[in-house]
Amino acid sequence: MHRSSKDRTRQKLQDAVVAEAVENGIAAVSIAGIVKRAKVSAGTVYVHFENKDDMLRQVYLQLKADFHGCLTRHRDEADTAKMVRHLWFDMFDFVRDRPQDFLFLDYAHAAKLLPPREQAIADEYAEDIAALLRRGVDDGTLAPMQDGLLSLLLVAPAMQLARGAVLAGRPIPPELISQAFDRVWLSIANP
Amino acid sequence: MHRSSKDRTRQKLQDAVVAEAVENGIAAVSIAGIVKRAKVSAGTVYVHFENKDDMLRQVYLQLKADFHGCLTRHRDEADTAKMVRHLWFDMFDFVRDRPQDFLFLDYAHAAKLLPPREQAIADEYAEDIAALLRRGVDDGTLAPMQDGLLSLLLVAPAMQLARGAVLAGRPIPPELISQAFDRVWLSIANP
DNA sequence: TCCTTGATAATGAATATTCATTATTTTACG
DNA sequence: CGTAAAATAATGAATATTCATTATCAAGGA
Numbered sequence: 001m002h003r004s005s006k007d008r009t010r011q012k013l014q015d016a017v018v019a020e021a022v023e024n025g026i027a028a029v030s031i032a033g034i035v036k037r038a039k040v041s042a043g044t045v046y047v048h049f050e051n052k053d054d055m056l057r058q059v060y061l062q063l064k065a066d067f068h069g070c071l072t073r074h075r076d077e078a079d080t081a082k083m084v085r086h087l088w089f090d091m092f093d094f095v096r097d098r099p100q101d102f103l104f105l106d107y108a109h110a111a112k113l114l115p116p117r118e119q120a121i122a123d124e125y126a127e128d129i130a131a132l133l134r135r136g137v138d139d140g141t142l143a144p145m146q147d148g149l150l151s152l153l154l155v156a157p158a159m160q161l162a163r164g165a166v167l168a169g170r171p172i173p174p175e176l177i178s179q180a181f182d183r184v185w186l187s188i189a190n191p
Numbered sequence: 192m193h194r195s196s197k198d199r200t201r202q203k204l205q206d207a208v209v210a211e212a213v214e215n216g217i218a219a220v221s222i223a224g225i226v227k228r229a230k231v232s233a234g235t236v237y238v239h240f241e242n243k244d245d246m247l248r249q250v251y252l253q254l255k256a257d258f259h260g261c262l263t264r265h266r267d268e269a270d271t272a273k274m275v276r277h278l279w280f281d282m283f284d285f286v287r288d289r290p291q292d293f294l295f296l297d298y299a300h301a302a303k304l305l306p307p308r309e310q311a312i313a314d315e316y317a318e319d320i321a322a323l324l325r326r327g328v329d330d331g332t333l334a335p336m337q338d339g340l341l342s343l344l345l346v347a348p349a350m351q352l353a354r355g356a357v358l359a360g361r362p363i364p365p366e367l368i369s370q371a372f373d374r375v376w377l378s379i380a381n382p
Numbered sequence: 383t384c385c386t387t388g389a390t391a392a393t394g395a396a397t398a399t400t401c402a403t404t405a406t407t408t409t410a411c412g
Numbered sequence: 413c414g415t416a417a418a419a420t421a422a423t424g425a426a427t428a429t430t431c432a433t434t435a436t437c438a439a440g441g442a
Contacts, residue, residue, distance in 0.1 A: 009387075025303030027218035031432060041388045043434080052432065110301040112216030145374065146367055148355065153374055156351035160343050176337055183336065183344055187378040196407095197421070222398060232423045234400080239421095243398065 010048050012038040017059045018104045026056070026111040057118065060108045063101050068125040070094040072132065080136035084188075087132070088158060088181050092172060095162040103166050106159070129155065143190045153187050201239050203229040208250045209295045217247070217302045244304075251299045252309065254292050259316040261285040263323065271327035275379075278323070279349060279372050283363060286353040294357050297350070317342065334381045344378050 016038035020029045031052060035042050049055035070093065074086035095102045114122060133150045136142035142150060161180055165172040207229035211220045222243060226233050240246035261284065265277035286293045305313060324341045327333035333341060352371055356363040 025301070027302055030430090039388095041390085042432085043389090043436095044387060046433075047386075107301040110216070110298040111218055143374070146370060149352075149367070149371055149374070152351050152355070152371075153348055153378075156347040157344055160347035160350075161340075164339070164343070176340070179337060180340055180343070183334070183340070183378040187344075187374045200421080221396085223396090233398085234424065235422055237399070 009038075009040060009044060012040060013045065013048060013055070014059050014062065015100075016040075017055060018063075018100050021056075021107060022100050022103045026107050026113075029056070053113075056108070056113050060105070060113050061118065061122070063105055063108075064122055064125065066098075066101070067094055067105055068128070072128065075132060080139055080141040083132065084136060084142075084154070084185075085181065087129075088154070088184075089177065091158055092162065092177050095166065096171065099166045102162060106163055126151065137190075140190055142188050150188055154184060157184055197239075200229075200231060200235065203231065204236065204239060204246070205250050205253065206291075208246060209254075209291050212247075212298060213291050213294045217298050217304075220247070247299070247304050248309065251296070251304050252313070254296050254299075255313055255316065257289075257292070258285055258296055259319070263319065266323060271330055271332040274323065275327060275333075275345070275376075276372065278320075279345070279375075280368065282349055283353065283368050286357065287362065290357040293353060297354055320346065328381075331381055333379050341379055345375060348375055 013034065016034045017029065019037060020033045024033075029052075031042055031045060035045060045052075045055065049058060071087055071091055073090055074083055077083040077086060130148060130151045133142060133154070137144050137150070157180060161172065161177070204225065207225045208220060210228060211224045215224075220243075222233055222236055226236060236243075236246065240249060261281055262278055264281050265274055268274040268277060321339060321342045324333060324345070328335050328341070348371060352363065352368075
């Protein structure tokens with residue numbers, strides 16, 4: 001099997017999709033642009049994907065899974081305060097290492113790429129984070145509050161901070177990540 | 192045949208653009224879909240706008256201005272704590288009154304609709320909010336921190352809360368808005 | 383030899399845009 | 413006033429364009 005070659009082509013396509021989408025917006029991604037960037041011919045796309053929409057969907061789901069895997073790397077950390085800290089910093093590691101992929105996730109969310117069934121899979125990731133945080137409420141580390149509010153207070157500022165930095169094309173200074181976390185912690189901690 | 196005044200037709204088109212974009216994603220808005228929804232003929236679009244992209248841009252800029260005007264309605268309130276509270280609750284008023292328009296703004300942001308020149312105009316709104324908050328730092332009400340962090344801590348959770356509620360199609364209970372504000376306030380207030 | 387990819391061209395369906403015509407409103411002038 | 417002319421808005425069928433997709437054939441590597 002010439003498997004490795006096939007995988008590499010797929011990865012080239014995925015990277016090209018991300019780059020095109022980030023540069024011009026998802027609405028403007030075209031097969032022509034993608035194959036030009038990936039240095040691949042048009043027909044090759046249809047060896048790997050059913051069609052353009054399928055390609056966008058698959059890339060999105062793949063990155064979404066990568067991202068969530070990165071965020072929850074330390075889900076087994078018993079000390080909730082530490083676990084939440086890891087969650088925060090791991091997210092910025094992903095953003096530092098794969099800024100384009102991160103932006104694509106951000107854009108794709110607003111582009112209605114997924115049909116309900118697959119959207120439900122994506123939504124489970126958010127629910128998974130919420131469940132992790134509930135552990136913190138149960139053990140008294142985090143303040144009890146309405147469902148979903150906790151993850152919102154934690155995740156929204158992080159995403160916004162990352163988005164801003166990536167768009168501006170500059171790295172996020174570690175001390176800013178740290179400072180932001182300290183402020184956010186004030187809003188979610190159990191006093 | 193009955194003719195409505197010019198700006199009534201324009202408004203119908205704008206509403207149709209928003210509705211179509213929110214329903215299927217901005218990538219999928221088509222002239223056909225818009226004119227069907229607005230109950231006007233295809234040619235009418237080109238009476239009001241140069242072309243499809245121009246229409247999307249103008250709608251976006253209009254809504255962006257509306258939204259910012261709503262947020263900063265109480266910019267002259269001398270008591271910064273009160274002013275920030277107003278900012279928060281006025282935003283949710285906008286979301287309650289015009290949920291579709293709000294979602295459109297959210298989607299459009301990720302769709303690279305604007306060329307740099309016009310994007311700069313849109314960016315000034317964020318800078319305006321940041322400036323308002325700096326007043327709060329100067330008078331000791333808000334905690335001093337890195338540039339932009341303050342507005343991020345305030346605005347990101349609000350947007351996320353609103354987005355979630357609108358997508359789920361349910362109104363945001365006032366006490367949730369209030370509770371969220373109290374938590375966010377902990378992260379931005381000067382102790 | 384078989385599988386994957388590259389290059390190129392052709393197809394056609396979707397859809398953006400044009401424009402001559404019709405409808406309505408506003409203005410000007412008796 | 414009343415009404416003709418001018419200005420403006422809207423129409424929608426016709427046209428132009430874009431672009432995803434398919435087809436074909438050649439080449440290269442395991």
